[in-house]
Amino acid sequence: MRKKLIAAAALAAALTLTACSGDGGNGNGGGDGGDNQVEVFTWWASGSEKVGLDALVKVFGEQHPDVEFINAAVAGGAGSNAKAALASRLEAKNPPDSFQAHAGAELSDYIAAGQLQDVSSLYTEFGLTDAFPKSLLDRLTVDGKIYSVPSNIHRANVVWVNPAVLEKAGIDASKAPATMEAWIADLQKLKDAGVETPLALGTEWTQMQLFETVLLSELGADGYSGLWNGDTQWTDPGVKKAAEDYKKLLGYANSDYAGLDWDAATQIVIDGNAGYNVMGDWAEAAFQQAGLKYDSDYTTWPVPGTDGVFDFLADSFTLPVGAPHEKAAKAWLQTVSSAEGQKAFNLAKGSIPARTDVDASEYPAYQQTAIASWSSDTVVSSLAHGAAAPVAWSSDISSAIGKFGSDGNVDSFLTALTDAAKKALG
Amino acid sequence: MPARTRKPLSRIRSWGPPLLLVAPTIVIIAVFVYGLIAVNTQVSMTDRHSLQPATRFVGLENYFALLTEDRFLHSLWNLLIFTIVFIAGTMLFGFLWAWLLEKGVTAEGVFRSIYLFPMAVSFVASGVVWRWLLNSAEGDRASGLNRLFESMGLGFLQNPWWSDPTWGMAAIALPAVWQLAGYVMALFLAGFRGVPIELREAARMDGASEWKLYRHVIFPQLGPVALSALVIVSHMSLKVFDLIMSITKAIYQTEVPATYMWVVLTGNDYAKAATIATIMLLLAAVFIVPYLNYTNRKEREGR
Numbered sequence: 001m002r003k004k005l006i007a008a009a010a011l012a013a014a015l016t017l018t019a020c021s022g023d024g025g026n027g028n029g030g031g032d033g034g035d036n037q038v039e040v041f042t043w044w045a046s047g048s049e050k051v052g053l054d055a056l057v058k059v060f061g062e063q064h065p066d067v068e069f070i071n072a073a074v075a076g077g078a079g080s081n082a083k084a085a086l087a088s089r090l091e092a093k094n095p096p097d098s099f100q101a102h103a104g105a106e107l108s109d110y111i112a113a114g115q116l117q118d119v120s121s122l123y124t125e126f127g128l129t130d131a132f133p134k135s136l137l138d139r140l141t142v143d144g145k146i147y148s149v150p151s152n153i154h155r156a157n158v159v160w161v162n163p164a165v166l167e168k169a170g171i172d173a174s175k176a177p178a179t180m181e182a183w184i185a186d187l188q189k190l191k192d193a194g195v196e197t198p199l200a201l202g203t204e205w206t207q208m209q210l211f212e213t214v215l216l217s218e219l220g221a222d223g224y225s226g227l228w229n230g231d232t233q234w235t236d237p238g239v240k241k242a243a244e245d246y247k248k249l250l251g252y253a254n255s256d257y258a259g260l261d262w263d264a265a266t267q268i269v270i271d272g273n274a275g276y277n278v279m280g281d282w283a284e285a286a287f288q289q290a291g292l293k294y295d296s297d298y299t300t301w302p303v304p305g306t307d308g309v310f311d312f313l314a315d316s317f318t319l320p321v322g323a324p325h326e327k328a329a330k331a332w333l334q335t336v337s338s339a340e341g342q343k344a345f346n347l348a349k350g351s352i353p354a355r356t357d358v359d360a361s362e363y364p365a366y367q368q369t370a371i372a373s374w375s376s377d378t379v380v381s382s383l384a385h386g387a388a389a390p391v392a393w394s395s396d397i398s399s400a401i402g403k404f405g406s407d408g409n410v411d412s413f414l415t416a417l418t419d420a421a422k423k424a425l426g
Numbered sequence: 427m428p429a430r431t432r433k434p435l436s437r438i439r440s441w442g443p444p445l446l447l448v449a450p451t452i453v454i455i456a457v458f459v460y461g462l463i464a465v466n467t468q469v470s471m472t473d474r475h476s477l478q479p480a481t482r483f484v485g486l487e488n489y490f491a492l493l494t495e496d497r498f499l500h501s502l503w504n505l506l507i508f509t510i511v512f513i514a515g516t517m518l519f520g521f522l523w524a525w526l527l528e529k530g531v532t533a534e535g536v537f538r539s540i541y542l543f544p545m546a547v548s549f550v551a552s553g554v555v556w557r558w559l560l561n562s563a564e565g566d567r568a569s570g571l572n573r574l575f576e577s578m579g580l581g582f583l584q585n586p587w588w589s590d591p592t593w594g595m596a597a598i599a600l601p602a603v604w605q606l607a608g609y610v611m612a613l614f615l616a617g618f619r620g621v622p623i624e625l626r627e628a629a630r631m632d633g634a635s636e637w638k639l640y641r642h643v644i645f646p647q648l649g650p651v652a653l654s655a656l657v658i659v660s661h662m663s664l665k666v667f668d669l670i671m672s673i674t675k676a677i678y679q680t681e682v683p684a685t686y687m688w689v690v691l692t693g694n695d696y697a698k699a700a701t702i703a704t705i706m707l708l709l710a711a712v713f714i715v716p717y718l719n720y721t722n723r724k725e726r727e728g729r
Contacts, residue, residue, distance in 0.1 A: 083692060084691070084692060087694065090477070109476055109477050110477060112477065112478060113476065113477035113478045114478075115477065203674075203675065203677060204675075204677040254563065255562065255563065255589070256561060256562040256564075256567075256589065258562070258589045258674070258677065258679055259557070259560075259561060259562055259588070259589060259674065268567070273567060391694060392475075392693040392694065392695055395689055395690075398678070399497055399678045399681070400678075401678075402677050402678025402681075403500075403678050403679075405678075406589075406678075406679055407591060
C-alpha cells in the first residue's frame with residue numbers, strides 16, 4: 001500500500017513539474033552578455049526574402065567576422081505569426097538583439113511602450129543622414145528621434161499596365177493619364193471596347209492600397225501626409241472626392257476581387273484579361289517570372305495624379321531596449337545600412353536601397369526607374385503597409401474599406417474614416 | 427487507542443492515491459484553463475489598449491463599447507448566419523444519411539466511411555481547397571464550382587458565394603457542413619442502433635406500419651443523441667476561426683468574433699481582444715451549461 005502511495009505521489013509530482021516547465025524555455029540559449037553573437041528576428045523565411053536575408057548575412061560575415069549571426073526567423077502569415085511571437089517575447093522582457101518591422105508608424109506601439117531604443121546617433125555615426133533622402137528621414141523621425149534602420153524600399157503607387165490590352169481601345173500605354181479623371185475615362189474606354197474588367201483588384205489590403213493612392217492623387221503629398229498627423233481633416237472635400245473616385249474604380253474591377261490575393265490580381269493583367277493593376281513594386285518579380293519584357297510587354301507609371309510622389313514602404317531593423325548583445329546589434333544595423341549590405345539584399349529581393357548613393361545601372365530596368373524617382377520625388381508613407389498609421393488605426397480603415405467594398409455607401413464610409421481618425425488621433 | 431489512530435490513516439489510504447493521481451490534471455486545468463480565464467477576464471476590465479501596461483480598472487466599459495460597435499455586431503450577425511446554416515445543414519444531412527444507412531444499405535461500411543472521411547481533414551487543409559471551389563469569378567475567368575456549373579450548362583447557378591454582402595456567410599458554412607455532417611450521422615447511427623430490437627418487434631407485432639414504427643417508437647428515442655449532436659456542432663460553430671482564415675483570411679466581409687479577436691490582438695489592443703474572448707466564452711456557455719445541467723440530471727435519475 002505504502003509503495004503504491006509513494007509511486008502515485010512521485011507520478012503526480014513528475015507530471016506537475018513537466019507541465020510547469022513547458023512554458024519556461026525562452027529559446028534564447030542564455031544571454032551570456034558577450035558581443036560575439038547577434039540574434040535577428042525576421043519573417044523572412046522563404047522565397048526571395050530568404051535569399052535576400054542570406055545575401056545580407058553573407059555581407060555581415062565579411063564586415064563583422066567575429067560576430068555570429070543567429071537567425072530567429074518565424075515563418076508564415078505574411079509576418080503576422082512573427083509579430084505575435086515577437087509580442088510575447090517583448091512582453092516577457094526577452095527581446096531579440098534586433099527585429100524586423102515595417103518602417104514608420106507601425107513602430108509607434110513599440111515606441112510608446114518604451115521597447116525601442118533611439119538609433120539616431122547611429123544615423124550620424126554611419127553617415128546615413130546624408131545617404132538617405134531628406135523626406136525619408138522626415139517620415140521616420142518621431143519627436144526628433146529615429147527608431148529603426150530601413151534595409152529596403154518598395155513603392156506602392158505603381159500602376160502595372162498591359163499595353164496589348166490598352167491597344168484594343170486605342171489607348172497609348174506609354175503615356176500616363178495626367179489626372180484621376182483622365183484615367184477613369186480611359187477605364188471606361190476599355191470597358192466600351194469589350195474589356196470586361198479593365199482594372200484588376202484583390203483582397204482587402206490591396207483595396208486599401210488602391211484607396212490610399214487615390215487619396216494621394218486627390219490631396220497631393222502634403223495633404224495626404226497631413227491625414228496621419230491631423231493637419232488634414234478627414235472631413236476635407238478632397239477625401240470625399242477620393243471616396244467617390246475610388247467607388248468608380250471599383251466599378252471597373254473584377255467582381256471576385258475580395259477573394260484574390262495580390263499575385264492572383266496581378267496575374268489577370270499578365271494574362272491580358274485586365275489593362276491595369278495598382279500594386280507595390282514587388283509585382284515586378286511576377287512579370288519577370290512570366291517572361292515579360294519591361295516597356296514592351298508591360299509598363300509602369302505612378303498612379304495618375306501622383307507623379308513626383310513616392311508612396312514608400314520599407315522593412316527596417318530595430319534596436320530593442322534590453323537587447324542582450326547591444327554592440328553586436330549595432331554592428332548588424334551598420335551592415336543593414338551599408339552600401340554593400342543594401343546592394344546585396346536588394347538585388348536579391350528585387351527592391352531598391354534606401355540609400356541614394358547607389359549605381360542604378362547594376363539594377364534591372366524597372367528598379368532603375370524606381371531608384372531615379374526615389375532620389376528626386378517627395379516621399380510619403382504607405383497606409384496599407386504600416387508606414388502611415390499605427391496598426392489599430394489601419395485595421396479600422398481596412399475594415400471600413402472592406403465594408404465599403406460590399407455596400408458602396410460613400411457617406412457611411414466617410415463617417416467610418418472620420419471616426420477611425422478621431423479614435424487614433426484623440 | 428490503536429484502533430482510533432488507524433482509522434484516519436486508512437481513510438487517507440482509500441482516497442489518497444486516487445486523489446494524487448488526478449491531482450496533476452486538477453492543477454493543470456486550474457492553472458491553464460480556469461486561471462487563464464480569470465486573467466483574461468481581468469485584462470478585459472482594464473484599459474490595456476496598447477503594448478503599455480494597464481493603468482486602471484474600467485469595469486464593464488469595454489463590454490459596453492464593444493456591444494454597441496457596428497463592426498462587432500456585424501461579426502455577430504455573420505456568426506449567426508453561419509451557425510444557423512451550419513447547424514441546420516449538419517443536423518439535416520447527418521440525420522438523413524443515418525436513417526438511410528439504418529434502413530439497410532448494401533456496403534453500409536463503405537458509405538459510412540465516405541460520409542465520415544471529411545472529418546479527418548483539418549479545417550485549414552479543406553479551407554484551402556474550398557477557397558478555390560468557392561471562387562466568385564463568373565464567366566470566362568470562372569473557376570471551382572462556378573466553372574463546374576458553367577461547363578455543365580448550368581451557368582445560371584453561378585453565384586458570388588461568400589462575396590455576397592448579405593448571405594455570403596452561408597457559403598462559408600457549406601464546407602463546414604460537408605465536413606461535419608458525417609460526424610452527426612455517426613452519432614445518429616449509434617442512436618438508431620441503440621434502440622433495442624425488442625421494441626421494434628413489439629411495435630411490429632402490434633401492427634405498426636414501417637413509418638409509424640419510426641415516427642412513434644424510434645425517433646422519440648433519438649432525443650438525447652440529437653441534443654448531444656446539437657451542442658457539439660453549435661459550440662464548434664461559435665469557435666469557427668481556422669476555416670474562415672484559410673478561405674478568406676481575416677477580412678471584414680467574413681468577420682466573426684474569433685477572427686475579429688485575432689485582428690484586434692495583432693493590433694496590440696489586449697483589453698479589447700480579451701473582451702471579445704470573454705463574450706465568446708459566455709456565448710458558448712449559453713449552449714453548454716444547460717446541456718451539462720440536463721445530462722447531470724439525467725445521470726442522477728439513472729442511478
